[in-house]
Amino acid sequence: MPVSDSSREPTKVAAPLAGREIVVCVSGGIAAYKTAFVVSGLVQSGAGVTVCMTRNARRFITPLTFRALTARPVLTSAWETSDGGSIEHLRRSESADLILVAPATANVIGKLASGIADDLVSALLLGAACPVVMAPAMNTRMWEHAAVRRNIDFLRNAGVRFVGPGEGWLACRAVGAGRMSEPDDILAAVQELIRTLPSRGRSTIAAPAKGGS
Secondary structure (H helix, E strand, C coil): CCCCCCCCCCCCCCCCCCCCEEEEEECCCCCHHHHHHHHHHHHHCCCEEEEEECCCHHHHCCHHHHHHHHCCCCECCCCCECCCCCEHHHHHHHHCCEEEEEEECHHHHHHHHHCCCCCHHHHHHHCCCCCEEEEECCCHHHHCCHHHHHHHHHHHHCCCEECCCEEEECCCCCEEEEECCCHHHHHHHHHHHHCCCCCCCCCCCCCCCCCCC
16 A cells, blocks of 8 residues: 655745735726736735725625635725724835736726826825736727827826737627736736836836926
């Protein structure tokens, strides 16, 4: 009868994001279900992940899903504070190595491009102290609209990275551009970017020049 080898070491899981802190912002789109797979992948890669959700995002997927995946509370309000009294979303953005927005709707893209901070996610993005990555998801006509293209160009020039979108079957029963990139592609993009950053990377979004009008 074979004897088991009790000295055999357990299989070690690669953790390329060990020690990194990532904030994942979820906005209101059907692609939010994909974000659960992204978050799971980030956690399995060793990252500490905090999820922030807009009100509309909670119509598509519950905070409980992300709490179970991250083993952390999910932030849903700009008014939440830590035990020490600090504003939670500001504290999280200051300690994060990277902020990922997935899905990034036309609304949240437009808010950041316009400097609007009227809810948790938009305030966190506007006050980001680290690189921001967006994974857009929307209807093809929205993605191709001149206003959205202008906002995308502005944010790219300001240092925001974009992953996708891809082309394929959309929730509106059409086929075209606007489909959020697949979780593995988003995870790979985050890993590639974060490897180039020092711990607690700081924002590459251009700051206004001092003395400018």
